[in-house]
Amino acid sequence: MTIDRRQLLRLAGAAGLGTGLLAGCTASEEGSAIASGPIDLKLWTHDPGYATYFTGAASDPDLVGGSPWTYAVDVTSIAPADIVSRLVNQAVAARPLPNLAGLVIDQFPRVMRAGIAQNLFVDLTSLTEPLGDQLLKTQPYTVDGKVYAIESDNSVSVMYYRADLFAELGIPADVATWEELLGIGAEVAAETGQAIGMVSNGDNGAIVNGFAQMLLQRGGNLYDADGELTVLSDESIEVLALMAEGVRSGALLSITDPYGGAAAAALKDSKLIATVMPNWYKVYGLEANVPDQAGVWRARTIPAFAAGGHIASTMGGTAFAVLKGQAETDAAVDFLQRTYLTPEGQLARYGAGAYLPTLVDLYDTPEFQQITDPYLGDQRILEVYGAGANDMPVFYQAAGASVLRDSLGGPLLRAIHGQADPEEALREGLRAYERQAPA
Missing domain, CATH: 3.40.190.10 (Periplasmic binding protein-like II)
Structure with a gap:
């Protein structure tokens, strides 16, 4: 060196x-x-x-x-x-x-x-x-x-869902918006106790990652290209409010660890019948925890926000x-x-x-287009991932990202659980960040 x-x-x-x-x-x-x-x-x-x-x-x-x-x-x-x-x-x-x-x-x-x-x-x-x-x-x-x-x-995020249970419950597989999906999810939760998504209530990393995944889809970001904070935005407030409403209604399951035992139990018991996660979650979350459910899961791009954004995200x-x-x-x-x-x-x-x-152009090549996924019912999965890749938001980082994660985790969680106003929660987290952020 x-x-x-x-x-x-x-x-x-x-x-x-x-x-x-x-x-x-x-x-x-x-x-x-x-x-x-x-x-x-x-x-x-x-x-x-x-x-x-x-x-x-x-x-x-x-x-x-x-x-x-x-x-x-x-x-x-x-x-x-x-x-x-x-x-x-x-x-x-x-x-x-x-x-x-x-x-x-x-x-x-x-x-x-x-x-x-x-x-x-x-x-x-x-x-x-x-x-x-x-x-x-x-x-x-x-x-x-x-x-x-x-x-x-x-690491393109899409929505994985139980095609068999969506059909049984009358949930359209092509629901267009988050707002519509959460409305349907609230009805399903009231009738069956099943959830069509999850948020983390565990460690700061999982809490902020879940929020950021949804924020990126909405068109917001934690930082801009110059490393300046962009957390306090209309998009952030909207996303937090939507997450809080989903948890309140039962449409979104609040869970300690999206990758651990609680999530595995919810999947095995068919309490969690859909989730937005990156492509790697299919292997490490679904196949690892519920191999017996092979063939009943499918993937689609994420329902859009009514106010705009993307049909995919990343985490x-x-x-x-x-x-x-x-x-x-x-x-x-x-x-x-x-x-x-x-x-x-x-x-x-x-x-x-x-x-x-x-390399985004590869999704349209025959070598990738012809790939089918047995776990997802032999779905031509690169068609879904490719559509997401072509509309995937850009994610920016900065040197203070770990401090931001630790500063935002608690306030975000309180907002998601309806214990704090979304905007005030964001401001609280930013005040904590400013006291600790590296120069």
């Missing part, structure tokens, strides 16, 4: 590390770039799915054929919240770093301040810029106009960054481009773990 002493001190301070780590520390020297031949890439990730994909891709001639390098990939599994901390610690202590690192989207704001991303990662804008609007989800990993990580999955994601200043850096950039930014790589990635394309 070619990071000088001043940069290391700034990294340590931004990450909250003690200066004792820096005693006797010197920055490591950049190795001579390996221009061709065998290369061993070190990769850190939290997800075994990425480990499987990258290790297989390293020997796939359709992906790496013609490269100046022949690849092998050595994977280290690390918890999502620990990856950034370990990267900074290793850099500060001049210890070995990986060549590629997988950064969960809500962890990326930790590298958006004090030059951390710029010092640790390769600027990948030269790879993303030629793709223009065809490439989705670069904004959450952008710092000062430069892209430092490449998203693995579009979650993992992007891969290349560590700079290493002998293997050029090879790692080449490998990431081949496996993540080519049609062949994106098709292989979907086959390996159902990771949706981030």
Whole structure:
């Protein structure tokens, strides 16, 4: 790594590390770039799915054929919240770093301040810029106009619903608006106790993520492209009021953990018969918890808001960054481009773990259009995901995102449960944020 002493001190301070780590520390020297031949890439990730994909891709001639390098990939599994901390610690202590690192989207704001991303990662804008609007989800990993990580999955949010129970209860599968759906949901809840959606009442992350998913669909955002807060808006107030009405009527189920035991029980007992979630929830939420319900679930784009917005949203994601200043850096950039930014790589990635394309044009190709999903009753699912991808809102982040999440969680929850006025709840959260936000 070619990071000088001043940069290391700034990294340590931004990450909250003690200066004792820096005693006797010197920055490591950049190795001579390996221009061709065998290369061993070190990769850190939290997800075994990425480990499987990258290790297989390293020997796939359709992906790496013609490269100046022949690849092998050595994977280290690390918890999502620990990856950034370990990267900074290793850099500060001049210890070995990986060549590629997988950064969960809500962890990326930790590298958006004090030059951390710029010092640790390769600027990948030269790879993303030629793709223009065809490439989705670069904004959450952008710092000062430069892209430092490449998203693995579009994470497009759609509505999953029990087709059998919708038919039995007389709920149209093509309900046009949220307002109409929640009206129907209130009647269903009163008659059967079943809910057509859920909100989280658990940790701050889940609360804010659920709110943000709906806010993005409505056309709002937590930040703008310049990293300025945009939370206090007419859209935010409208979304909070709608969520509160849904919970009050029983149309939306208030649940501790959308991914844990409570949600699993609600799905198994057919108490939760629809939910808006990203594409990955089908695997980790539905198939994992209710495999016996295969064939009765379907997906559609999200009912629109009457006042405008989108028919899709997004939540979650993992992007891969290349560590700079290493002998293997050029090879790692080449490998990431081949496996993540080519049609062949994106098709292989979907086959390996159902990771949706981030190249939006691919949704219209025969290779993707012909894909059917057995769990969803052999539905041609890329038609739904593709429609969502073509109208997916942009999500912006900033360095203070984790502070904003912790500041907003409690006030949002009170508003959702009808214990606080939506606008005042937002103002309360912003006051808390302003007291703690990093300069």
